[in-house]
Amino acid sequence: MLILTRKISESIRIGDSIIIKVIELDNRHVKIGIEAPRTISVYREEVFERIQKENQAASDHPHGENIRNIADMIRKNKL
Amino acid sequence: MGNSFENLVYSKDDVIRFPAGIPGFENNKEFIIVQIPEYSPFEWLVCIDGTKLKFAIINPMLFQPDYSPKIQKDQLEELEIEKIEDVLLYTIVTIRENPEDSTANLLGPVIINKTRKTGKQIVLEDSKYSTKEKMIRKK
Numbered sequence: 001m002l003i004l005t006r007k008i009s010e011s012i013r014i015g016d017s018i019i020i021k022v023i024e025l026d027n028r029h030v031k032i033g034i035e036a037p038r039t040i041s042v043y044r045e046e047v048f049e050r051i052q053k054e055n056q057a058a059s060d061h062p063h064g065e066n067i068r069n070i071a072d073m074i075r076k077n078k079l
Numbered sequence: 080m081g082n083s084f085e086n087l088v089y090s091k092d093d094v095i096r097f098p099a100g101i102p103g104f105e106n107n108k109e110f111i112i113v114q115i116p117e118y119s120p121f122e123w124l125v126c127i128d129g130t131k132l133k134f135a136i137i138n139p140m141l142f143q144p145d146y147s148p149k150i151q152k153d154q155l156e157e158l159e160i161e162k163i164e165d166v167l168l169y170t171i172v173t174i175r176e177n178p179e180d181s182t183a184n185l186l187g188p189v190i191i192n193k194t195r196k197t198g199k200q201i202v203l204e205d206s207k208y209s210t211k212e213k214m215i216r217k218k
Contacts, residue, residue: 055171056103066177066178
C-alpha cells in the first residue's frame with residue numbers, strides 16, 4: 001500500500017480524475033473530501049462489504065420456495 | 080421455484096442495464112424484471128447473461144409505507160433521471176428458512192430509470208436503515 005503524509009486541506013490525486021482531500025482532523029476522526037467522476041461509486045468500505053454480502057445471500061435462494069408464504073403474509077398484512 | 084425462469088421471453092426494450100453491475104456481481108450488467116402472479120407482490124430481477132443470477136425484489140412501500148431513503152442527487156446522475164415518474168424503487172429480498180424472518184435490504188435500494196432502462200443499487204449514506212429489515216411485523 002502506498003502511504004503518503006498530508007496536512008489539512010492538502011490533496012492526493014489519483015489518475016487524472018480523482019482527488020482526495022483531507023478536510024478536517026480531530027482526535028480519532030479524519031474528514032475526507034472526494035472528487036470523482038460520476039461513474040465511480042464511492043462507499044465506506046464496511047458498508048459496501050455489508051451490501052455485497054447481503055446481495056450474495058439474496059442471490060442464493062436456498063429457501064426460495066418460502067417466497068410464496070411471505071407473499072401471502074404481505075398481501076394479508078395489507079388487507 | 081421450478082422452471083418459471085427458464086425460457087423467459089422478453090424483448091430488447093425490456094432489458095435494464097446496470098452499468099456498474101450490482102455490488103458483489105459487478106460483471107452482471109443486464110437484467111429484466113419478471114412478474115409471476117403466484118409470487119406477487121414480489122417481482123424478480125433476473126440477469127439475462129445466462130448465469131441464472133436472480134434476485135427477489137419488492138417495492139418497499141408495500142411493507143414499509145414510511146420508507147424514505149435519502150438519496151443524494153449525484154448518486155442518481157448516471158441514471159439520467161429527469162422526472163420522478165421515470166423512477167422505479169425496489170429493494171432486494173433475502174428469503175430465510177423461516178419465511179417470517181425474510182428481510183429486505185433497505186440500506187441498498189435499487190433505483191431504475193424505466194425510460195432510459197438503466198438501474199443502480201444505491202448505498203444510502205448515514206442511514207437508519209439496515210441491509211436486513213424484516214418485512215413481516217408481528218401484530
